Amino acid sequence: MKQLTVKDMILTGALSALYCIGVGLGTLLAVLIFRSANMVEAPAVAALICGVVYMLLIAKVQKFGAVLLMGAIMAVFFFLSGHFILSFFPSLICGFLADLLARFGNYMSQWRNLWSYVIFSFGNLGPIFLMWFMRDAYIQKLLERGKDMAYVKEVMVDFTLGNVLYLAGFIVICALIGGWLGQRLTKKHFTEKVANGV
Numbered sequence: 001m002k003q004l005t006v007k008d009m010i011l012t013g014a015l016s017a018l019y020c021i022g023v024g025l026g027t028l029l030a031v032l033i034f035r036s037a038n039m040v041e042a043p044a045v046a047a048l049i050c051g052v053v054y055m056l057l058i059a060k061v062q063k064f065g066a067v068l069l070m071g072a073i074m075a076v077f078f079f080l081s082g083h084f085i086l087s088f089f090p091s092l093i094c095g096f097l098a099d100l101l102a103r104f105g106n107y108m109s110q111w112r113n114l115w116s117y118v119i120f121s122f123g124n125l126g127p128i129f130l131m132w133f134m135r136d137a138y139i140q141k142l143l144e145r146g147k148d149m150a151y152v153k154e155v156m157v158d159f160t161l162g163n164v165l166y167l168a169g170f171i172v173i174c175a176l177i178g179g180w181l182g183q184r185l186t187k188k189h190f191t192e193k194v195a196n197g198v
Contacts, residue, residue: 051178071095087126094123
C-alpha cells in the first residue's frame, strides 16, 4: 500500500483548509436560508457545497490516509471553534470509514467515491451528536458561556425519530448531489490538465 508523502500531506492540508471554509460557508448559508438558531441544516448544506473539494482530494492523492487526515483536520476545526472535545470523534470515524470505502475501489470507482463522500459528510454531525448523547453536559456548557435558557431551548435539537430521519435524509441527498457535481467538475478540469501534461 502506498504511503502518503510530504507533498500528499501538504496538498491534503490545503484542501482540508478549503473544506473547513466550505463548512463555515455552509453553516452561514443554512442560518440565512432556514433562519434556525440550532443550525440543524448546516451539515447538509456543507455537504452540498464541499463535494468538489472532497473529490479533488480523491483524484489528486488516491492513497489511504488522505481522507482520514482531512477528517482529523475537521475534528480539530470543530474543537477550535468552541465545541466539546468529544465532537471530533464523528469526524475521525467517518473519515476512516469513508477512506476505507474509497480504497476498496482504488479511489477510481465513481460510486464508491460518491458514497464515501456521503459517509464523510456525516462527520459534520459531531456537535449535534453531542446534543443528543450528552444533552445535560451540552446545556451546562452553554449556560457556563453566559447563554440563557431561552437561547438553549432555541439551539437544542431533540433526539426524535423525525429529527434523525430528517437530518440523515437531508445529508444523504445533499452529499449525493454535491459529490456528483464535484465528480463532474473534477473530471472535466483535472482530466483536461492531465491530458495537457499539467
